[in-house]
Amino acid sequence: MRDQGSAALEGVRIAGREGHWRLEVAGARLSLAPSQATGGGLVLPLMADAHVHLDKTFTVDRMPGRPSTLFEAIEMMGRDAEGWTEADLRARAGAGLERAFAHGTGAMRSHVDWTAPKAPLAWGVLNELAQDWRGRVELQLASLSPLDLLAEAGEGIARRVARDGGVLGAFVYRNARLPEKLGRVFDLAERHGLSLDFHVDEGLEPEAQGIDAIVAETALRGFGGRVLCGHGCALSVRPEDDVRAVLDRAGAAGLALTVLPTTNMWLQDNRPGLTPRLRGLAPFKEARAAGVEVLxxxxxxxxxFYPHGDYDMADVLRATVLGAQLDPADWLGAVTTDAARWCGAVHAIEDGGLADFIWHDASDPDDLVSRPRAARQVWRGGQPLQGATS
Known part of the structure; x- marks a missing residue:
């Protein structure tokens, strides 16, 4: 029931808490109390999406075809980027933020392609959007440069990224003189006080072992909690003993791993006319067991890279549960609280905390994953979003 800025949800389950609860909203704050009632739905913290590409989004309809490999997609995307304008970028990235907000995402990290020493047009546009969206979606930007460029011309890039409060990122895949080049990137991060985010080993060649060098440098520099690695697909085809060893070192070093289920399952082992045998998912259950935080x-x-999707983290969770045979209750933090922390945000449902949350017409996380069309209502600042119920 609601009355003059107050509301109460009775008999809800709250992610991460046992039992059922009465969740009362008064103004923009929450109060929690145990409840004897049941059947009130499932409440989650706001979602966080720690690895997106807002500069590339919503371009599929102007692509000349659908690539079947990562490097075909990179080439096709590069040709499209030649025609990007400020208005085009603002419209497409803004549409992505609108959809994410409506689905309950409160924080996001977007990578921005940075392929020359000069800052790309998209970097400026997305920084402006980050200001426009503050208080609704906290948008953090990460530069994404080829490792070779960052190693040679990274000083100016790192200086600009630091000025704008961003994260320094690089694409790492079977580079020559890899430890040396990574050392330069970590030097930049140390000099400018930056965290790091790598696209690494995004393929199914066992020889791709960039993550080993990143783990070693993270440990050497004491960069625990400041290094995020995305993809790690090649770990899925390397010998088990090698994988176990590198994951143990990663856990000890304090490195985290971002799993990108939709894009990786779409592009990896994508051979026209053939059913994929390999999923391209990093062994993230083993990573978590080794102490690596997983998002x-x-x-x-x-x-x-991926012709589908809608910036809906409930869909991403659903895809990962199916693709990796997960118990969803064990992994909610990977799309909510843990992911938010890596985006520089705090998402929590606490007594006295902010009334920002997502209510689902679901009895538990299994029910949430099983019924994608069940009702959902996003609450921000103590009010349900108009049009946010699905």
Whole structure:
């Protein structure tokens, strides 16, 4: 019931808490109390999407075809980027933020392609959007440069990223002189006080072992809690003993892993006319067991890399549960509280906390995953979003 800015949800389950609860909203704050009632639905913190590409999004309809490999997608996307304008970027990225907000995402990290020493147009546009969206979706930006470029011309890039409060990122895949180049990137991060986010080993060649070098450098520099690695697909095809060893070192070093289920399951082992045998998912259950924090994220949405998606983290969770045979209750933090922390945000449902949450017409996380069309209502600042119930 609601009355003059107050509301109460009775008999709800709250993610991460046992039992059932009365969740009362008064103004923009929450109060929690145990409840004897049941059947009130499931409440989750706001979602966080720690790895997206807002500069590329919603371009699939102007692609000349659908690539079947990562490097075909990179080439096709690069040709499209030649025609990007400020208005085009603002419209497409803004549409992505609108959809994410409506679905209950409160924080996001977007990578921005940075392929020359000069800052790309998209970096400026997305920084402006980050200001526009503050208080609704906290948008954090990460530069995404080829490792070779960052190693040679990274000083200016790192200086600009630091000025804008961003994260320094690189694409790492079977580079020559890898430890040396990574050392330069970590030097930049140390000099400018930056965290790091790598696209690493995004393929199914066992020889791709960039993550080993990143783990070693993270441990050497004491960069625990400041290094996020996305993809790690090649770990899925490396010998088990090698995988176990590198994951143990990663856990000890304090490195985290972002799993991108939709894009990786779409592009990896994508051979026209053949059913994929390999999923391209990093062994993230084993990573968590080794002490590595694991996040799930949308990655690409409606572009050359992945032609589907809608910036809905409930869909991403659903895809990961199916693709990796998960118990969803064990992994909610990967799309909510843990992911938010890596985006520089705090998402929690606490007595006296902010009344920002998502209510689902679901009895538990299994029910949430099983019924994608069940009602959902996003609450921000103590009010349900108009049009946010699905």
């Amino acid at each position: 799930f994220a949308s990655d690409n949405v409606r572009d050359a």
